[in-house]
Amino acid sequence: MKITQLALLTALMCGSALAVQGPSQTDLNNADSATDSWLMSNKGYMGQRYSPLSQINASNVANLKRVCTFDTGDDGSFQVTPQIYRGVAFVSAGNRSYAIDATTCKVLWKNVYKSTGPEVLNTTRGFAIADGVLYRGTGDSHLIAIDAGTGKTLWDKKVNDSSSGYFTSSAPVAWNGMIFIGEAGADWGVKAKMYAYDAKTGTQKWNFDMIPTGDQAGADSWEKADSTATGGGSMWTSYTMDVDKGLIYVSVGNPAPDFASQYRPGANLYTDSVVVLDAATGKLSHYYQQIPNDNKDYDTAAAPVLYDIDGTKHIAVATKAGYLFGYNESDKTQTFKVATIKVMNQEKNPTAAGLPICPNYSAGTQWSGPAFKPGANMLVVNTVDWCGTVKLGEVRLIKGQLFFGGAMQLNPASEAIGNTIGYDGATGKELWRYKSPGVRIVGGVTTTGGNLVFSGDADGNMYALDSSNGKVLFKSNIDKAPIGGGVSTYTVGGKQYVAVAAGNTSKGLNGVKNVTSRVAIFTLP
């Protein structure tokens, strides 16, 4: 009580900025089931993207009305889910971070990061929030801490050298005074690591090599030791945790050079894998590799989801190769592997003449992973059916440039089919499928206690499906802004709201005629 009053008083005195005290570790531990917040990019540590809220439900969602829009005025990539704490929505877009009122879209503060090194890509997937501080990565591979109440930068640490292709696009995760983040940049020939930093000081606590060398376990999966220097293995999106066991689940992307696998014979651990680390020490617990010696840029990019079935913990992860994998965490076995879309020629090697393949590297499941609906034991995943041709080419490393060893051509975008699919979380059996021919679906999926599945497509349509059968119950176009971010839902003053991040899904795929990135907030009238 005292703290809130003090904060209010400070806010009144300063005119606007509200001193933010939390969320505490207890708040973070409860984030998966919270209804008044959306604390992490995938809501909580388990990454289920599920809100128990049911004010907005299958019977009234058709009445949803947009109450406000916050336009960032910029058309860069926008791949965040609005993160909500105490009635404030936090969003990041490129070098900018914003706090906006989660019911009126009024801007409370804006933080602009100034890069000191070259920006590889300034894609950002959001924040970690803890104890009044936001943490995020940057296009020049830094980790920065921002005061959640004022937007002032508190500290700024360089993680790695962006002139060699390193950057930090993922939304970090905060736990017990530590901030976890890894590097992206495999396609530029980096050798990626996962890190833990001290939340207060920004001092590095541990790091873990995703490309093992020397006497590290897994080093023998690189038969040519030299090829590890540019081995790749990006961390693109965010992280999942089992806080009971203190484990962090890390999705690791493709090996490099992307298409020239003969340059790096072996299974290439820990690329295209989910790596499970002891969060306190950074030591390897176990891992699951989805593709050994990948040569099609088929990252395991989106974070896995952790869920419980009959008292046993499971994880599911969806990949760019268009597969959904299930694993049983008690005996560490694979429970299912299902193709979510058409798959073709994945087992064949790229050729100089060109090998037609499905999907292409911009399809399958990209940066948004499966959501889970407890009770129904249902996974819901977005995936794009879209083919292409992969060509083997010269391997030439030019510092800071793409290191492909070939090229991938995409079939016409009009052939892409977006999908939102419900699966049984125990067996991987398909339950229903919503399809959008000609329109990609790459945004985040959200499930709710109101029997709804929220998501959005690349034509700017936000939609709500009936989670029991995938039927469309509501659709609203967000000013033609392609939806590459996610939907969050939360209450403010006891009333349920829905916020969606819509904007350019990816610098590469949309060209310049983009609608600027925006957050749209909805509620029932």
Add this chain to the structure above:
Amino acid sequence: MKVLPSLLTALLFSTTLIAHAATTAPAPASYLKAPFTKAQAAAGAKTYKASCAMCHGDKLNNGGAPKLAGDAFLKKWASNTLDDFHYIMSTTMPQTAPGSLKPEQYLAITTYILQVNGVKPGKTEFKAADLKKYNFKK
């Protein structure tokens, strides 16, 4: 057993490297001296407008994608030959259909980029063999 073929490739590979080093041409000259014709740059400009401008901007430095003209661009590429630049451009661009243009189109775009970066056209055409002869140093 599995390691053998790769060792062999490595050996072969290093021999080629040595052979290559032995026959390397003189150090590359400044891009400012690269020859190309007005017609080549004009053809490059046309292809650029159709296939690249939507991302890199009509002035080559005003789209969302990396700048292809100006001081920052020249500094970034200073230690590379035009061949390195051409290799990246022709194998990764345009982004949705890398390598889909004809070889002469990629060459023409290269000359257009040189022109926008202040190089004057002349009477001699720019040829593929010229790529390795010039770098991005002033």
